[in-house]
Amino acid sequence: MKSATLLITVLLLSPALAVAEQASPPDPSSPYPAPCTPHPESAETGRANASDYSDVLLLINNQSQISMQVGNYFKQKRSVPDRNVCNISMPTSEWISTGQFASARADIENFISSSGLNNTLDYIVTTKGCPLGVSGGNYQYASFMDELGLILGPYAAAIGGQYWITNPFGGSEERFSRQREGIFIVTRLDGYDLRDCLRVIDNAANATGSRGTFVLDSQPWKDGTGYQEGNDWCRAANRTLTEKGWRAYLDDTPWYVVNQKNVSGYSSWGSNDGNAGNNAKPNFTWVPGALGTTYVSTSARSFAYPPSYGQSLIADLVREGITGVHGNVAEPFLGACSRPQYFLERYTRGWNLGESFYAGMATQSWQNCIIGDPKVEAYSDQPDPAVLAADIAYSEAALVEGMVINITARVRNLGGGPARDTTAAFYNGEPGRGGTQIGQDIGIALIPPGGNVSIAVPWDLGRLTGSQAVYVCITASNATPQLWDGNDRASRNATIFARPDLVLVRSRFTVSHQSPLEGTRVWLNATVRNNGAFVASSLLRFWMDDNLLSESEFSLLGSEETRVEGSWDTTGSPGTHRLRAEAVPALHEANLTNNDARVDVFVRRFGLELWADRAALSCLPGGTAGFNVTVRSLSNTAEAVAVRLSPVPGFWSGSVEPERAQLEPGASSCHTVTVSAPELALAGDRWDLRFRAEGLTGGVLEELALSVEVLPVRSVQLGCDPGEGVALPGENASFKLSARNLGNGPDTIDFSASAPEGWAVSFDRRSLELGYGGSAAVLVKVAPPDHALAGEVRDISLVATSSDGTAASLSVSVEVAQSYGFACSLGSETLTLAPGDESSTVVRVRNLGNGEETFTMSIQAGDIQASLSDPTLSLGAFTEANVTVAVRLPDRFFGDEGKVVITVRPAHSPAEALEVAVAVVWPDLVISREAITVSPPSPVEGQQVTVSVEVRNAGAARTGPFTVRLLEFGLEAGNFSINDLAPGGRATVVFTWPAASPGVHELRLSAEGAFRDPTPADNAASVSVTVAPLRVERPEPPGESGPSTVVIAGAGLLLVAAAALVAAFLLRRRPPERAPPAPDAPSDRSGFSLVGGGRP
Known part of the structure; x- marks a missing residue:
């Protein structure tokens, strides 16, 4: 356990270096190289999949309800295997003794060993409810997580020791492996309460892809003291992050930074800033996956709620929403705090939370406390374009001076996100140190995660020999920062040999x-x-x-x-x-x-060479063919040559001149060959003869093949049976046409015809193959055109042509027979008439025959009156005429429809009947209640009332004269006559009606005409009018104002008055006289208002 005595001594000697600003411990030897020293990461260096927790041991305290809740939630969210969950019983207090730690350690080691996990685990995750620190008394303290990380490994003896040990993974450039480093990475899931713990887990699960600002809050008044190192860490982290393209905010002022939004990473002095208020709570909003640290001695001393302040607590950052944070359970001294230039750089390189924090820690078995899921990789989706020496290759196994070879390389993407717009270049020699570029820059649009792209460039070795170094350099796009730039360059040596000779x-x-x-x-x-x-x-x-x-x-x-x-x-x-x-x-x-x-x-050689002007000729029977043959000596000495023909077949004859020649080396002689064919030779007869030349000196014999073929002689004889015919238009007259071959061999006879325009000639066969002396016949059909007139006679020329063009012809004549046919139709098949109306249509008659034809027509109309303008027609061929059919509907016709049948009878064809349908239409007068208007609507006795009514013709025929009547209690009170109303037309009639007596009056308006109305029920409509009694105003008494009404007192007086009123009413209800007729209306009354009279 760590010695307090030594700490006190150190504090007294160096009061400037403790984070709590008390004193300085011995400076732990830093395991770090310079920040971000390039270290080539091999292609084989991989990382466990963040979703694979088979290398994680989850530690749960069975004595703590919240430990079990947090652990089970983490197990479920991260799919931790059941065999990796260690449930043991431990004290629930945050601080335990060394003896209690020893007991817990033994249980954990036994679980790992018995479960067979010792060779597979890299991480341990503890939970709230598990111990936080180990106290040995006499001010000796250590982190429970730091001590737990050394179990079952080469550093186990350091557990409980007096001093810290150097972190073997601090500043590492390689991903973590327990088998190599000998320690566990141990983190903790903790917060003030269960909700804080679960949010740490959820934030980690949602960390992928979140991006924000890295806030680095230094405190410049500490510069020039032993604490400047903390400021320098913030500044180094700012340089590293901004060079890689990340958004960083370095505050190098005395102010304490608060109220920042979307923070991805954080480092500050916390409550040691000097200007921090509110217990150094920054009041930030954090992106999922954010990491941070504070240079505070006891920032992780407790996670109990409510907190006890003095120094600031990382539990407050957890409550604000940070995903991972480093703190100290007890005084670590500044040199042992987590360094942001390492853990933030490794984290943005794509390393996980545990690897990143451990790379930034200088010590183990000390005061470190890491909150968070160790395997969260918030930046694993960043691209990492890389080039490796092993991926550089030459197109030739051996390189020789003067070659032009291809250099190829493979650009890999070792990151988890796509690498876009990467630029690559080849160099002979190191760039920047005298190397020269080979070819041009190469742009690579996209390299998918885990993928690679091959690039190549030609390299001319014309003047190069000896050892050369080829470099491949890549430049990542600034659009998305890459994980690491240490693998952006690689080289390979090339030995170039001198040329062969x-x-x-x-x-x-x-x-x-x-x-x-x-x-x-x-x-x-x-x-x-x-x-x-x-x-x-x-x-x-x-x-x-x-x-x-x-x-x-x-x-x-x-x-x-x-x-x-x-x-x-x-x-x-x-x-x-x-x-x-x-x-x-x-x-x-x-x-x-x-x-x-x-x-x-x-x-040297001996020989003869023969050739002819032509190898094959032809001639007519009894004709001749001639060849010119040349004989050339191929010998080295003079040569005597004798020539002759092969034996001649019967009836052929042949000769050659001259038959001998004396030839010098290379000299030639010419010879004429004549061949005669027999008089009776058939076409195709052939003599294949041989021209033979013999060298009498060297004994060389050469032959030349020649041939003569008999040409064909063509002749054909025609005959036809019969010589004339008759046919209807469009129909055929048939003839048998025979042909005989009079030539000296087989022949092909083609047939054709010459006919007047419109006449059609067809052959059942267009050609015949006739042997020598053979004959055959074809069927010929001749059809007059459809418009040919009866009695016409035309000559048709029939031609037979041999294969050589020789032709023979003869003529046949065809007379046109008469055909009969006609067509008839109506101009209109339907007439619409009202009774008394007249109309007409036409019958079109067309003669389809090719001669004259006579047509008679008759008509049947029933009750309808109908007539024909011309009942008899005489039409020439293919002509037509129209006959008018007049139709009148009688005035007293009461049917709804009728028909007229016209029969057309040609002289030589069956008759055809045409039918004209007559549709009968009627007017239909309509008066609706809504069409009646009374003004005023509530008159007073004696007042003149205007009654207006709209009359509508809803039928399909004109109305003719009709009358509109006003009836009061069934008695006519007025009438108005209208001459005519078109279909769909409307007319408004206005009556003046005197309201003679009080009470309810039934007024009825009707329309009547001298025609059959199909819907008489809608010809009339009624309206009720209430007439108020007249009220008499009496004079006002002197000195009074306002109207008063005369009231007759006494029952007798009332009865007398009532009787007088009834008598007056009866006298006034005599039948009204008919109003004078209205003036004539125009023929189209639609849209007119017509005014009728009142009582006479």
């Missing part, structure tokens, strides 16, 4: 014969040597003139030589030829002037 030794190039006879095989031998330094793999080729004879592969080291043999068959190659040996230049060979050797060879 092949020499063909000319003095040792030999041939077996220099003047061979044609047909002799000649052997060739050549020697090739490599005078260069690099291996030469190439081909040795033997040539005869420009013809390749053979090629052989060889491979020679420097100064080596080899012998190659070839051969040449001289058959068909007389004369002088050049034989050549060539060593094909090796790859980028330096000297090409001595790569070949050559020798000339003459090949």
Whole structure:
């Protein structure tokens, strides 16, 4: 356990370095290199999937209800395997003794060993309700988590010791492995209450992709003291983060930063700032996944609520919503606080929370307390474009001066997010130190997470030899910061050899014969040597003139030589030829002037060469054909030549002139060959003869094939049966046309015809194949056009044509027979009439025959009156005429429909009937209650009342004259006559009616005409009018004001008055007289208002 005596002594000696501003401990030796020292991370370095918790031990205190709640929630959210959950009983107090720790340690070690987890675990997660610190008395304190991290490993002996030990993972550039480091990463799930603990878990689960501001709050008044180191850590973190493209806010003023939004990372002096209020609570909002630390001695001394302040507590940051935070359970001294330039850089590189905090911690077995899920990787979706030396390759296994090769490299994305707009470049030599770029920059639009993209550039080795270093450098886009820039450059050495130099030794190039006879095989031998330094793999080729004879592969080291043999068959190659040996230049060979050797060879021969101006001729029977044949000597000496023809077949004859010739080497002679064909030869007869030339000196015999073929003679004879015919328009007259072959061989006869326009001629076969002397017939059909007139006669020319164009023809005549047919139709098949109306339609009659035709027509109309304008027609071929049908509906017609039937009878065809449907329409007068208007609506006795009514024609026919009447109690009070109202028309009639007596009056308005109304029920409508009695105003008495009414007192007087009123009413209710007729209305009354009279 850590010694308090030593601490007190140190505090007295150096009062400037303790975080609590008391004294300084011995400075722990820092395990860190310079911040962010590049350390190449191999492609094989991986990380456990953040969602895989098989390497996590979850520690739950069975004696604590909240420990079990937090642990079970974490197990469920993170799918911790059941075998990884360690449930033991421990004290529930935050601080325990060394003896209590020893008991808990034994239980935990036994669980790990018995479960077989010792080789698979990297992390331990404790919960609220588990111990926080271990106290050994005499001011000896240690973090429960720090001590627990050393169990079952090489540092277990340091547990309970007097001093801290150096953190073996501090400042590491490689991802964490317990097998390599020998310690566990231990974190804690804690807060003031259960809700705070669960939020830590939930924030971790939601951390991926969250981005915000890194707040780094230094305190400049501490500069120049032993505490400047804390400020320098904030400044170093700011440089690192901003260089990588992250948004950082460094506050280098004396103020204490508060009220920041969307904070991703945090480092400050907490309550040691000097200007912090409210117990140093920053009052931030935190993005899920945010980490932080404070340089406060006892910031993790307790998570009990309510808190007891002095120094600030990281529990307040947990309550605000931070996801992970480092604190100290007891005095650590400043040098042992967590360093933000490490844990924030590693975290944004994609490392998990536990790895990041441990990389920023200098000590173990000391005062460290980390709150949070150790495996959360909030930045694992950041890209990390990387290039590795192993991924650089050359297109050639050996590099030789003068080559142009391709350099290829693979750019990987080792991060969890897509790498966009990455730029790559190749260099010969280190960039910035004399290296020169090879080719141009290469843009890479996208590298998916875990993926790679191959790039290449050509490299000209024309003037390069010796050892070279090829660098590949990549530049990540500024749009999304990469996880780490330490793998943005890689190199590979290249050794370039000097060129080879092949020499063909000319003095040792030999041939077996220099003047061979044609047909002799000649052997060739050549020697090739490599005078260069690099291996030469190439081909040795033997040539005869420009013809390749053979090629052989060889491979020679420097100064080596080899012998190659070839051969040449001289058959068909007389004369002088050049034989050549060539060593094909090796790859980028330096000297090409001595790569070949050559020798000339003459090949001797004896022979004759024959050719003719034409090899094949043709002639007519009894005709001749002639050939010109040339004989050329191929011998090296003079040659006597005799020529002749092969035996002549019967009835053919042939001759050749001259039959002998004397030829010098290379000289030629000309010979004429004449061939005659038999008089009766058939087409295609052929003589395949041989022209033979014999060298009398060398005994050479040569033949030339010639041929003569008999040409065909074409002739055809035609006949037709019958010679004339008759056909209706569009129908056929048939003829048998026969043909005979009079030629000297088979023939193909094609048939055609020449006919007047519109006439159709068809053959059942358009051609015939006729043998020598053969005959055959075809069927010919001739059809007049549809418009041909009866009695017309036309001649048709029939032609037979041989295969050589020879033609024979004859004519046939065809007369047009008469056809009959007609069509008739109505101009209108339906007429709509009201009684008394007249209308008409037409009957169209068309003669479809090709001659004259007579038509008679009759009509049947029943009660309807109908007539024809012309009952008889005479029409020429293909003509038409119209006949008018007049129809009148009688005035007293009461049906709803009728019909008129017209029958058309041609002289030579069946009759056809046409039917005209007559639809009968009627007017329909309508008066509705809504169409009646009374003004005023409540008159007073004796007042003149205006009664208006709208009359509507809802029928399909005009009304003619009709009368609108006003009836009061069934007695006519007024009338108005209207001459006519069109279908759909409206008319308004206005009556003046005197309100003669008080009471309710029934007024009825009706419309009546001299026609059958299909809906008489809607011809009238009634309205009730209430007439008020007249009230008489009497004079006012003197000195009074206001109206008064005369009232007759006494029952007798009332009865007398009532009787008088009844008598007056009866006298006034005499039948009204008919109003004078209204003036004539226009024919279309629609939209007019008509005013009628009142009582006479």
